[in-house]
Amino acid sequence: MRQVNVGVLGFGTVGTGVVRILLENNHLLKARVGAELNLKYVADIDTETDRGIRLAPGVLVNDAFKVVTDPDIDIVVEMIGGEGIAKELILKAIEGGKQVVTANKALIAGHGNTIARAAAENGVDFGYEASVGGCMPxxxxxxxxxxxxxxxxxxxxxxxxxxxxxxxxxxxxxxxxxxxxxxxxxxxxxxxxxxxxxxxxxxxxxxxxxxxxxxxxxxxxxxxxxxxxxxxxxxxxxxxxxxxxxxxxxxxxxxxxxxxxxxxxxxxxxxxxxxxxxxxxxxxxxxxxxxxxxxxxxxGAGMMPTGSAVVSDIVDITRNLLTGSVGRIPVLSYQPEAIHKIPILPVDAIHTHYYFRFAAVDQPGVLSKISGILGDNGISIRSVHQKGRRSEGAVPIVMLTHRAREAAVKRALKEIADLDIVSDLPVLIRIEDENGGE
CATH class of the missing domain: 3.30.360.10 (Dihydrodipicolinate Reductase; domain 2)
Structure with a gap:
């Protein structure tokens, strides 16, 4: 049975969960994968704290670069976090032809395009299931x-x-x-x-x-x-x-x-x-x-749920190594040449439903003035409730709208906020409701 050597960088909360699963479920993993997942190294600057896990002599080290440069390591698991040393270690591991797994969402969101290109160029897998949604696949x-x-x-x-x-x-x-x-x-x-x-x-x-x-x-x-x-x-x-x-x-x-x-x-x-x-x-x-x-x-978080997602990536990559199919699934889902820049719609251009709350003085004509400004900006009211007076004396007016353009909503709310009949800034919460009407 083939042995696949794993090196974990970072022995914090999630790193501990990964190590625990690899050790405690070793026989289960071997039966499901058909390979021995051998935890060769765990690297952390803190080698003294008791994590409640007994590691074999020589496994716990304080030099992460020793792990990523060891020719016997097949899979590097980055659990350090951040965008500094973690990025350097991941890219060095990829350049050395090692498979990499991480849970580092900030790093992927900030540098994922670079990492994906490096993985494709070096013919390695890069797994990051745990970076979004914890244990949810x-x-x-x-x-x-x-x-x-x-x-x-x-x-x-x-x-x-x-x-x-x-x-x-x-x-x-x-x-x-x-x-x-x-x-x-x-x-x-x-x-x-x-x-x-x-x-x-x-x-x-x-x-x-x-x-x-x-x-x-x-x-x-x-x-x-x-x-x-x-x-x-x-x-x-x-x-x-x-x-x-x-x-x-x-x-x-x-x-x-x-x-x-x-x-x-x-x-x-x-x-x-x-x-x-x-x-x-x-x-x-x-x-x-x-x-x-x-x-x-x-x-979505926690030692064991997130550790479970990390181990799922380790297993997927191990299966690819066993079958010679590394790179079977593109890192960013699409083939590299099919990925392109798509603009993100500015928030002012979105159309959705809205909730408004106004703190207005208690006098005739207030509701008509507010409604008039909304109407002048093309905002149609779906529902309106005028609540009882709050302790400061203002009367809350609460409205739901039909679909409206964000830019028009902001313009209308600014006009309403400038009225002397409104005692506080209007409150806006967007609504996602397929049945809310147009």
């Missing part, structure tokens, strides 16, 4: 299971921290700050949660998925990103009255000559399966021409 699904489909859209909850916070606000009426503190106490949020709550982590994942689905170069910088830190519990409560949940969504849509790519808080109807995805769970809904609609759902 979303990358495998797009690259393999849906290979015969034209993908129309992908809508996903791709950050467990944000989903946990929004779930807690909806269930308990907590403020954002209170829900964030709870998420941190439960281990679902980092001490500095900016990358998660401001939507950047989700944008990294959307950039990767768009490339796989639409044959475009990875383009992170043109994705519109808006986080959840400004979400008010009152808007989540009003959303519920209209039959909607608020989720931070990654939205990718094929418009033919352009792609929509945006990350922002979004209202979705209770009937949408994504609305029931709660807590720290992730999910992606895909619409395509042959399968119609499908959804993947599961743990």
């Amino acid at each position: 979303i990358i495998k699904s797009v690259r393999e299971s849906l290979v015969g489909n034209r993908i129309h859209s992908m809508v996903g909850i791709l950050n467990g921290t944000c989903n946990y916070i929004l779930t807690r606000i909806a269930e308990s009426g907590s403020t954002f700050a209170e829900a964030l503190a709870e998420a941190q106490a439960e281990g679902f949020a980092e001490a500095d949660p900016t990358l998660d709550v401001e939507g950047f982590d989700t944008a990294h994942k959307l950039a990767i998925l768009n490339a796989l689905a639409y044959g475009m170069e990875i383009n992170l910088h043109d994705i519109y990103v808006e986080g959840i830190s400004g979400i008010d519990p009152v808007d989540i409560a009003y959303a519920g009255e209209f039959g909607y949940k608020v989720k931070l969504l990654a939205i990718g849509k094929d418009n033919g000559d352009s792609v929509e790519a945006r990350v922002h808080p979004t209202m979705i109807p209770f009937a949408d399966p994504l609305s029931s995805v709660s807590g720290s769970l992730n999910a992606v809904s895909i619409s395509a021409d042959a399968v119609d609609r499908m959804m993947l759902y599961g743990r």
Whole structure:
């Protein structure tokens, strides 16, 4: 039986999960793969901390370059993270003809085009299933299971921290700050949660998925990103009255000559399966021409779920090595010569439904003035509720619109904000609702 030597770079949370699966499920993997997955090295600058795993003598080293330059290593597994040394190590491993696996979404979103070209030029496989959606096989699904489909859209909850916070606000009426503190106490949020709550982590994942689905170069910088830190519990409560949940969504849509790519808080109807995805769970809904609609759902982070996705890549690559079929599946789903630049539609050009909340003075004619400005900008109102006066004396006016152009919406809201009858900045939340009418 052939032995495939694996070197893991990084012995942190996910690296520990990968090592644990490789060791504890070694016999299972051997029976399923037909090869011995031999953990030859684990490299980390910290060789003293007890991870609760007993490694054979000589396996744990503090020199990652020793691993990537060892001629006996077949697969390098990068679990260091970041875009500095991780990129250098991955490219060095690829140039040395080694297969590479990573969970590093930031690196792929920022440098994936370069890495994909290097992998193709050197005839190696590059696996990154764990970079999007944790244990959900979303990358495998797009690259393999849906290979015969034209993908129309992908809508996903791709950050467990944000989903946990929004779930807690909806269930308990907590403020954002209170829900964030709870998420941190439960281990679902980092001490500095900016990358998660401001939507950047989700944008990294959307950039990767768009490339796989639409044959475009990875383009992170043109994705519109808006986080959840400004979400008010009152808007989540009003959303519920209209039959909607608020989720931070990654939205990718094929418009033919352009792609929509945006990350922002979004209202979705209770009937949408994504609305029931709660807590720290992730999910992606895909619409395509042959399968119609499908959804993947599961743990988007964590030691063992993410480790499971990494090991799935190790196994896929091992099978390719055994059969001499390395490079069978293109790194970015499309053949390199078929990948091209596709522009991302500016957010001002999108058409969707909207939720507005205005804080207006309690006097006759207020609603007609607001409605008039909206109408002058081509924005049609689908529903309007005037709520009871809040403690500061303003009367909340809540509206849902038919489909409208973002640029017109922003122009109208600016005009409304300048009225002396409005006491605060208007609130806008976009709505994804196929049954919301035109």
